[in-house]
Amino acid sequence: MSAKAQSLLWIAQRASAALLALCVIVHLVTIIYAVQGGLSAAEIFGRTRGNVAWFVFYSIFVLGVAVHAPIGLRSVFIEWLGWRGRSRDAALVAFAALLAWMGMRAVFAVFA
Amino acid sequence: MSALAVEVWRGGAQGAFQSFEVPRHPSQTVLDVVTYIQRSLDATLAYRFACRVGMCGSCAMSVNGVPRWTCRTHVDKVARENKLVIGPLRNLPVIRDLVTDMRGFFDKWARAKGSFAGTKTKRDDFARVAPDSADRRKVDAGIECIGCGVCYSACDVVAWNPDYLGPAALNRAWTLVKDERDVVKHERLRAVAGDAGCHACHTHMSCTERCPMGLAPTAAISGLKRAVLGSVLKGEL
Structure with a gap:
């Protein structure tokens, strides 16, 4: 992988970290606000079903995680396992796809 | 006694x-x-x-x-x-x-393009660099490295990732990136970017804590990260 590609990965990780920081704050504030007076599945669905704004927000959240986590895991693989090369990159792409799939599945479940 | x-x-x-x-x-x-x-x-x-x-x-x-x-x-x-x-x-x-054996340590200075590359010859007048310019001050902050290897020894990332160039080589590269007379800045940034370079630093700051000369290689490495970011965004890397 070229120095430029490695630098782009670093930039993607830092940019996604900034995005996630924002998403986590919005998510936590929403939770604290939403649980006041009890929490039920009906209440959650009432807020999220058909709501495009929440759908877009949580889609960005999930995709941010899918970008951020595998890049961090890449450094862990290098430093702790000495794992490099295509097999590592393939495993990380698979991990990113798994995160995106699981996350988006949850987002669709509360939207549709 | x-x-x-x-x-x-x-x-x-x-x-x-x-x-x-x-x-x-x-x-x-x-x-x-x-x-x-x-x-x-x-x-x-x-x-x-x-x-x-x-x-x-x-x-x-x-x-x-x-x-x-x-x-x-x-x-x-x-x-x-x-x-x-x-x-x-x-x-x-x-x-x-x-x-x-210090060879690996100094070989990494060479890999980080740690030697100055200018254009002037001995027949040219010497360059005048304003001592209070922002870049010159950044060079001053890192230039007194004595190459003792203390930072390299203190660095956990070097221990985990033997390819990592290490604090001293990256600090040296930073002083050259900020040297207005130097002419191989893009090549140098390419040499210090990525998994073996500045992006591997975890900012533990062990190098800065242990440097006997009181230098801050961590600050130099952060500077390199910013310089690489700028270079990538401009399409120069």
């Missing part, structure tokens, strides 16, 4: 600590202790030093588990219960006893 109990590493990568008893003196340095052992107790002890005044960067060793320049490290400040454990620097192959 009290005695100091000293454990000194003997052997190469495989070896063991050997115990010595060394008389205490006022203002005694760790290098004084090692020199006493070599001259009075065991002439086969291998260690390295040159200037004895904190300029040459030759005498760095691990003292009670911490990398230090031994010529400027007073026993009073580091001995615990009158005991010292002295070993070779971490993260470098041990040749014998307290002597490490």
